[in-house]
Amino acid sequence: MPPKLFLSLLTFSLLTLSVAARPYVLVLSQEDFKDEVPADSDSSSAEWDEFGDSDSHKSEEDLDPGSWRQIFEPSTTDPQSQSQSQSQSDTDALYYSAVTKLMTGDARIIEEGSGEIETAAESGHPAAQSVLGFLWGIGLFRERNKQKAFVYHHFASEGGNMQSKMALAYLYTRQDMFDKSVKLYAELAEVAVNSFLISKDSPVIEPVRLHNGAEENKEALRKSKGEEDEDFQILEYQAQKGNAAAMYKVGLFYYFGLRGLRRDHSKALSWFLKAVEKGEPRSMELLGEIYARGAGVERNYTKAFEWLTLASKHHLYSAYNGIGYLYVKGYGVDSKNYTKAKEYFEKAADNEEVGGHYNLGVLYLKGIGVKRDVKLACKFFIVAANHGQPKAFYQLAKIFHLGVGFKKNVPLATALYKLVAERGPWSSLSRWALEAYLKGDVGKAYMLYSRMAEMGYEVAQSNAAWILDKYGERSMCMGESGFCTDAERHQRAHSLWWQASEQGNEHAALLIGDAYYYGRGTARDYDRAAEAYMHAKSQSNAQAMFNLGYMHEHGQGLPLDLHLAKRYYDEALEHDPAAKLPVTLALTSLWVRKNHADSLLVHIIDSLPGVYPKLEAWVENVLLEEGNATILTLFACLLTVLYLRERQRRQAVVVAGEVAQPNRPNELGVPAPI
Template identity: 75%
Template sequence: MDLRCHLSLLRLLLSLLLFSLYPLSLHARQFVLVLSQDDLKDAQNDDASSPDSDASWDDDDFGGTHVRPDDELDPGSWRRLFEPSSTPTSTFDDGTLGSYYAAVEKMISASTNGDARMMEEAAAEIETAANTEGDPHARSVLGFLHGMGMMLERNKAKAFLNHYFAAEGGNAQSMMALAYTYSRQDMYEKAVKLYAELAEIAVNSFLISKDSPVIEPVRIHNGAEENKEALKKSRGEDDEDFQILEYQAQKGNAGAMYKMGLFYYFGLRGLRRDHAKALMWFLKAVDKGEPRSMELLGEIYARGAGVERNYTKALEWLSLASKQGLFSAYNGMGYLYVKGYGVEKKNYTKAKEYFERAADNEDAGGHYNLGVMYLKGIGVKKDVKIACKCFIVAANAGQPKAFYQLAKMFHTGVGLKKNLPMATALYKLVAERGPWSSLSRWALESYLKGDVGKAFLLYSRMAELGYEIAQSNAAWILDKYGERSMCMGESGLCTDAERHQRAHSLWWQASEQGNEHAALLIGDAYYYGRGTVRDYERAAEAYIHAKSQSNAQAMFNLGYMHEHGQGLPFDLHLAKRYYDQALEIDPAAKLPVTLALTSLWIRKNYADSLLVNIIDSLPEVYPKVEEWVENVIMEEGNATILTLFVCLLTVLYLRERQRRHAAGEVALPNEHDLPAPH
């Protein structure tokens, strides 16, 4: 097995090692990690150093089965308001915590109804709980309100201070907000510590035998339009496909039963987590001999998820799954032998044997677990080089816990050269799978129910934590729904200026994380002066950023700016090149590109002519014509008169046409009147 890790990595490291992080990545583009031989050059010197000497290696690297409730992992979470059935009602009456949740509930209701007075009351109550009672969770929300400028002064300094003290008080969401703030400012020493702690919380909730399904936040828009296809798949029990699946499961289809259990266990496809229903469907599926359900039953009993924890039963189910050829189940069995759970005693030799079986069958978890054994020297001689290589193989196959280990290696300089920016990026990806990601699910549920205001509030909160998809979703809601977004400003519902400014800020943050549509909109904002001061040079910078991600619209815009010398040098050759590139990327752009090339030809051959002046005046004339049509022609009374006039002309035309047709028929001679042929 050692040789397998060596050979796999040697092939990868002879050239640059490229691998894409798993699909959970919340960036608009895949995050690509590039490793060279230099990254491993000092690894041989690390064998003597013990990872255990660093506090960051003290956690359970195999993944924990001692599951804590999400409320403990994410204190101050709004889960109690959105999933009250999963939380004891007595906790609502817990002094300060009770008043905190009452204020948050009022804030959420105000966002639904667009009630500025209620939002003002909620903000005042939260401010009192934060400043007078010192509640860290109220401080976290107060930081959010100051950061967004919602019924309070928009003040980044106050937002930072409140998040800082909230994080000190144990609020994980404020820790996320602080870490994101530090990373944006390249303060990696501070960001990496926070993200490391948050990533550890996320990792300890992962499964022991296989990776949890990726519950990725849904992007509710596709460019400027609503993402109907993605939304259709997130309607939970109302989704037609889910209802068909449920019908198939009820008719005895084992695969459908397994999927039903999976959806309920992990809360997929817009469903709420329901361990009781998941257990029911898994048990029905195993009666049909479905091996994947056997493995998940092993997980359920090992974790005590909805049942009493029973390691003996867990081992039985995992063993049955492995006998059915489900190699990932060997990871769970190996874990139980490492821990000594459900077996007579710990047996590292047996554990290593099971992990090797999983790895030999190309299971990423097997490589990961072997890496942990070599990293810690559990049942084998400690070898950080082999551990590192096994983690890279596992990460290359998409194992999220392996990303966490690589992040720690980049963080501590054990096995890999110390690289804090890389460690920060990897920790962030793992941390974003933490329990606070439930905000996305609640926001999506609200949006699908038509509660745009609540969805915007939740996406805004999530955006503050650094989720790119939430940033773009919140910005899109502002642009798409305008006043109906129920956006709250400093002293009431957002003015147009506040809404544009907030959308601009959100799009900017999303563009920093690789969202090409956001970069394009930032360029538009600077070009047209929407929500910010008009600045052609900054518009060009944003368009160049979007163009680097093969955005046809950005290429067209850059061509136009070169053609007119706006923010870029006047250069007709470069303009033509950008227009041509836009057409290559998007064939649908043929008409605008053809018109632009025609304009370019006229400008080149008839410079300073009247025709060129007319073309140059079109951008100024068009808005005036559009405004005249909207204010005069489309004004309700005028539009009605115009419509009636057009209808009258149509009737007169049809009557005249009918009259002429009738006259023609009368003029035609009867065939009996025609002379007989000779």
Template identity: 85%
Template sequence: MSRPKWFFLSLALSLSLLTLSRSVAARQFVLVLSQEDFKDDPGAEPDSSAEWDELGDGDAHKSEEDLDPGSWRPIFEPPSGEPQPLSEPDAAYYSAVDKLMSGNPALIEDGAAEIAAAAETGHPAAQSVLGFLWEMGLLRERSKGKAFLYHHFAAEGGNMQSKMALAYKYTRQDMFDKAVNLYAELAEVAVNNFLISKDSPVIEPVRLHNGAEENKEALRKSKGEEDEDFQILEYQAQKGNAVAMYKVGLFYYFGLRGLRRDHSKALSWFLKAVEKGEPRSMELLGEIYARGAGVERNYTKAFEWLTLASRHQLYSAYNGMGYLYVKGYGVDQKNYTKAKEYFEKAAENDEVGGHYNLGVMYLKGIGVKRDVKLACKFFVVAANNGQPKAFYQLAKIFHNGVGFKKNIHLATALYKLVAERGPWSSLSRWALESYLKGDLGKAFMLYSRMAEMGYEVAQSNAAWILDKYGERSMCMGESGFCTDAERHQRAHSLWWQASEQGNEHAALLIGDAYYYGRGTARDYERAAEAYMHAKSQSNAQAMFNLGYMHEHGQGLPFDLHLAKRYYDEALDHDRAAKLPVTLALSSLWVRKNYADSFMVHVIDSLPELYPKLEAWVENVLMEEGNATILTLFACLITVLYLRERQRRQAGVAAGEVAQPNLPNELGVPAR
């Protein structure tokens, strides 16, 4: 972690400082459109075949293995019972990947060689992994060209993860015409997975860190059945608490808190909760029967459960009922009027799905007069509330220029949001499980794989593991374990990618890397650029650093007025910076009024003095033998001090002992 620039000034004044809080989350995507974005001619109706598969149709069902060929699921989530026999090339591929994840250098080397051999035979999944190895520089000299080449071959062979990697590469190079087509294909697969898979919607990846520190609260909530809070909740459910039953069922249904999704357990808990009168379980039972999640699909039962839920004012159930009327499932016949009424009820009660479904009705002209502009407005509301299918519809609209002016850049960004919810996002769950088990090497490899595919959270997680755990990260370089230089360079690259996607903490660390020369050559100008990027995201630490650089003329023009402006701006954005900003302004006052004085030279010498002082403490005072002697000496001084204090207290106590009353000269007892 970088030290705040104000540290040296605070050291001079012998004061401890409060560091500014740093936000690590990338900025939330919010879509804001103006009238200029609309166009007068709505254009042709977009081609879409999955508009109304809200709860899924079994006719088009595909397994995740079909949607994501070469997935590492057989390694991390082996199927229960008798495993399906693999072809010889696939068996060799999975054996090689298993070795790459072993954490054993010898096995990793064997696995890399086997992957290369399999790739030469034209195995798409092996070509994809080989592209990943070239991109990382794992047991080979890093080559972006060869990485691109093998990902291209793999993508041509149908590997979706390589398509993700290529789409991200094209986006970084502003080649949006190529990126948008790849992301469109990937987003469609993701939506199909979201709609037709018996798995529930993808859970957002967990960020391992909060600034430079481990995100203990988020990790605590991701321990699954080992989490103490979940165990208490499960105990309450077993004792008959209806609300606890519903929550446990919810955790299993969506795979929350690090639990593996288990629709059978979810169904069991929901049924028990309903018997106790818990109404929210009714809606989930309706969805379970409509999706066929853990049970045989039964639309009649689905409609019955959703109707019961709606009677308890669970307005989201109206979306499912409207869907069934649109499709004519579980009801007498299709009825678009009733469907629209149910969707409107859901939307009126702030249910995001209602806005999305109304958008589809107006976009397709289903039971209503077609109105693309109104449809787009419904989609925007749904998208800004995180509805993934709304992002997909808007992406298609911007891609094709329907209702809105064609915007390839925005379409690419929207498609990417949806594509990242595809079946390959399971890598995040496996990485988190590995991290919680203490298998840092496996977690780092999985996050690195996702990082190459453009996941910002994975980029920052992988970089943080490198910075936090160093050699324990099991980072493999060109010829074995990563050297310090290789590790710093790789972390620098990952932080840079994360910063490009809006991670202000990453942008700050990139600035620190250039400022201090960590993992890259020292470059004050590029450091200033990175701090400017972090400042644009309202990062107070970056503002302070820019003020410091203006004050010292490092990478920026020497300008005390601009320095003061940045210091003041840092304080405006974070009141915790009051003390360091006050000290910095004091330094500015000294520099302005006593230029070239002894005090200015003292202040300027602190950045050079501190590393020497730190090294002396670490190498001399903290050297094992010296540290032992110093500890014993400190203990001796403490014992002598305590004994002296005890002796003095005993003397005072003796002097305060009451004297017996003696008769005075007149024979009267003393009073």
């Protein structure tokens, strides 16, 4: 009997995956510190140029050259976007035309776009080279070739393309080539940090997981419908009626592209200004950010300082960080003043604003206006990191990368850099993919998630794989000569699930096990199925524990061992009480197998795999939903077992008068009949 059957009704409850970011708590011991802290060094070193002349003045398009933003978020009011559109070269125009065609879902037009990308790439266009590397990697209208994909990503990376650097960094990490991946992730994380806000923390916009186990994640998707969402429409109505808090929230949603809204800095600016007129202080802080960054408006540090100062007077303590930053840089103020900067950072920290801890850490790490103290800096960073401050992760990554204050740990540095790098400007791909999915454009969503999957985003890997499995031909999967065959889709989904499982996705590991167990998209291999289930089990997945118990019970890919089978069944119940019914039935099956090894009932149970497909089809189409057929069948088996137990008990009573027999414990722990 396939291991999936006993838990077919429990898939949703057992495999629910969190949409939120995984907690990343740093707990460091004295052993992690170096015995000696390096003496004071030149605080202007480029290695620690957090407050120096960085790229924070650049636009998102400058930080992510070749970004698809002008395709998915065209702006007619942003002065930066307008000037960039007017200065496009012919090759740029060809590149954006080609990318647009790749998103159409029309095989003929996609093939045309593929050819245009190749033409632009041959002219040395880094962004086109990056996309061509992606096309070679997935085998779109060309035979899949990992070597050519690597070469084009290498050229694009050398030309400054950030998305190719993400792809190469992830590729090196998968191969444990941390010395190479850490350098790329360090550069990418720095760009990501420069795109963050200067005062308050940017909201962590995690990619939405389209599925909960095998089912669509309807609740998360409902909250991401943007302007079509009923809650947003109510909020916008309240804002239009003059509610200041609603104005601020609407502006926030547009500024960051939250809740599935298309990001629009100009609309955000308009709503923030309206909210300020109503006395809404939080909008003052965001206006300071907008003017400091020049998002949807001409950059003006003097106005930024004024708005942040107004916000701080309304007890918005995060604004102190922005004011301190401007004093460190000397922007919008008379001159640089490290003493004032430290005072503002301390005010923020004293009021439990984690950004203040981070900024103080930078001052002590670099010795800006204070005596350099690496250990004290690390303590500030750890406090900030354990409250989810992404900039603190970045500084700790640098510390572990270079071995400053802590022992050098390149793999940990790589993981921390990656965590920050994935929040860079290129993460906008996730918003656009979700927007396409919600509008029913599954093919465009799949293409965008596939692009992110290549860059190492685990959620994108599982989303792309799920789309392939869920939608089949509707996924618009393109292969070497057009639409993917079933075998190509299975193979591609298998590869994506495997990558997601490597990054800790327990549901992905479970599906890999199922693929090997059933021979879906690959040759049937019980040994590899057991390995995948073991991987999922290590992440406390109850379904995987149940499956391992089943495989031990039947000797499939694992030694035949009824006691180990019982142990795994018990573990499944311990980790998920909802598994009580299927585990009880499984333990009943074990009892039958132990006490009636060669009986007809055992042969009936073992024959269920052959009978199940026909029974399942009948039940699904005629009687019940998928999975209930197995429960009914096993319930009948349970009744039979109870009958046999009762008959055995009666025979024991008759024999007891003639031969005294000691009671034997129920070794397999099957619940006694009532």
